[in-house]
Amino acid sequence: MVAPVTVALSELNLPTLAPMLIAIAGALGILIIDLIKGNLHKSLFVMLSILILLVDLGAVAGLTVGSRGFFDLMLIDGVSIVSQIMIIVASILFIPLALTSKRFHEFSYPEFFALFLFMIAGFQFMVSSDNLILIFVGLETASLSLYTLIAMHNRSNSFEAAIKYFTMGALAAGFYAMGSAMIYATTGSIELSSVAQVLNAQLSETPNILLITGGAIMMLVAFAFKLSLFPFHTWAPDVYEGASAPLAGYMSIVPKIAAFVVAWRIFGLYIYLDIESVQWIIIALGVLTMTLANIMALVQDDVKRMLAYSSISHAGFVVVALALGTTKGDSSIFIYYSLFMFTNLGAFAMLWISRSKKRNFGNRFDHPYEKFAGLIKIMPMGAVVMALFMLSLAGVPPFSVFWGKLYIMSATVDAGYIWLAVVMGLNSAIAAYYYLKLIVYMFLKDPVKDLNVVYYNISKPLMFMIGVAVVATVASIFFVQPLISYITEMVSMSAYTVR
């Protein structure tokens, strides 16, 4: 007879789970509402999702830093809270973009919104655990929901994108499982905190470096897929092209934030333990990613594909910060993404308002550069806004991404990698070309066709969200200070491993 296990409810520390549970319960609620009365308008579900996310945000804000829960599976540290806030804020920015003036297939299904909330719960699990299995579960929940969301766009290349993403995601999951197995084999644990202790002890004796770095490399491959790092980035442009524009923008931010948190937890450990090979591999990946993605972006004919490559290149920028292993470097990941978030979502939202049912400019692309030619004459405000986003992405001060770039480059310089900062600077200069290309089309060329296609999809909620993004992009200089101090404080409160 096994003695009955008694666990006091208070020991479980259920509040740590509250945010995810709210999202899941909300998703189930949406499904139930649909069950009771069908054919409800999407605006209902959009507003419900926003409200659920706001409650979720409230629950996150109420978390105490440094608590653990649910048999130590859950870990609420500063990074977990910061990243959950970023995930939720980006989701709140994203979901009103469903309220277009034209009807799109996917938003008429309430399942879209339920899946969306499930996905957020998955990401939240991912970022608030240091147990490799729970991370895996969160990752897969989120990814499977995301594949479905992409496929729901109901176009042949959306299906292609979803299948491509799914296959690549499955491959990454396989690498992740193998990596975890190898880590388990070397250390006998799947809890990162105990992994760190065991590894630390092993390193002082005669370690089996091959096995230790082997696990790290498997993990690195898995996350290189998720973060779309070279040479595992090839899926990204096709998937972005197939997905609807706001979802593509969302994909360039939220899944990456979540993946960065996990990557930070796993590789931060190796970097802390001075396993230099891992650090150098990450730096090399970062440099290759930003440079090659930039060069690929130069030759794109489609704005959406260009933005896809540009997002890859931005991820390359941030991954360098991951390899630095300093608090400033770690904070700069989050500072960068919280500033990048508004600009990039705004840019993709601008594509979204110009999205039409059929392709007016040839059969290949939805958003070729020609479509935006002479936008200043058709829609002056839109052209100015899009130009602001492009300048911000190019890193022209005082727009938001500049401050993120500045902080990452400064962290790089502080860590002693001046050459790396120079490489980053040169890459920004290359990147400026393709952002300028769009500005040149918008401002300096004449409209190609007499079609008012560019604001086909516009509606009040979209304009409002774009307005929010513009304000955040332009006025960033005023909130960078609180952002830096908050994030730095939270990151330095995340000493969960041996750090």
Added chain:
Amino acid sequence: MNSILSILVFFPALAAMLGFVVEKNSARAYGISIAAIEFLLSLWLWISFDSTSGAMQFVEYIPLIKDFGISYYLGVDGISLFLIVMTTFMTLIGMMSLSIKTDIKNMIITLLFLEMTMVGVFVALDAIIFYLFWELSLVPMLYIIGAWGGPLRVYAAIKFFLYTFAGSLIMLVGMLYMAYIFHEASGVWTFSITEWHRLALPIDTQLWLFAAFFLGFAIKVPMFPFHTWLPYAHGQAPTIGSVILAAVLLKMGTYGFVRFSLPMFPDASVMMILPIAILSLIMVVYTAMIAYAQKDIKQVIAYSSVSHMGIIMLGLFAMNSIGITGSIFQMISHGIVSGALFMLVGMIYDRRHTKLMSEFGGLASVMPKFALIFGVMLMASVGLPLTIGFVGEFMVLMGFFIVSPFLTVIAGTSIILGAVYMLALFKKSFFGPVTNDENLKLNDLTGTEIAALVPLVIVVIWLGIAPSPMLQTIDKSVNNTLILMSHKAQLPETKNTIFIAPQSTKETK
């Protein structure tokens, strides 16, 4: 009034935003009045400026990003004062002579934004704020060249943007490294230039940082191997674009050398005298030769502009107060003279739609007023005594003579070479019989054109005859910089090279 610098920076920007509301046909008048108010404000700054002191005045300091040491920090001293006045003056004159008809409102708004960034660069005392205005100034210029330029305008505009952008990103890395070193030394994060000035750096750090800043500034000046964007930009830009580019944007580069490179890296600067002098001499002599070979009047002036920037660079690296003061004066004189010349070329282009010298000839008999003003500006450009061009050039040569008489002799040929290509230009287009019948029908200058040009002529002659009040004000601040440099210098050779005029040292003490 302590907030005058903020007003100077943001007044044009605010006016530009309000300008969106102004009706199209009134836009030009609106632009001129705003530029005039801005010019009066800058004159007020000059009047209230205490010329007995060489220190920073009208300082404004508001911390923006405390944790990272970025603050809104403005100030003006004798070095930047006249550059600001020159900027507002040339913007005003540029607006008055504006001959563009299409999209005039966009042009006015763009120019006002550009004015904000230009004034901002000269008053910023925080490196990041400086960088901010520095980069922002590219955007309106990109638009001016790209929207109103010649047939290759898009290519020229992008080349201009990317070239400068790449250089300044390297400079940004330099700034970040400088801030890092400062943090290591003092434990405080700051991007304040005046704080940076106080930090003495090891020699090899100085050299690396000098190189990083050099790339940013040298592309802007443009120094010899990096000058290739300039002829394209001038060739394609509309008249107003060329005027502002030559008069103000190029000065940002040389100003950067005075504000950053010299006081922050004195040893490196002294070690770099010879390489920079050689590059400058190449600029002076080589581009003067290219200028002589041009067929297009505008290209002659564009290359002569590079040639004169070489003189300015040479003066900056003379490391004594005559040279540097002369060189700052030369910045102002070059701004006015080359701006005026580009304007004059623009006027003849508006009439004939060509800038080729071979199309003209005997213009002096058809357009006597035009020929007269062109002649005055040309003499100033060549450096005729009693014009503004002479003062700066002479002082630079005198200053550099202390460093190296031999190199000064080569630099002195700039006056001869300048006279050669400029007088050749003048002879081909203005003298002799009128060969082309189309030129017979040309009208002489109109009232508006004269109104724009006469103030320039007055300034050219006034400052040519009585430059000393200005020179004294500049000299105070230059001496402060030199004292700072020699105080910080670590190598004895550096201390020996930096020459402070004994008399003026007494004054500042």
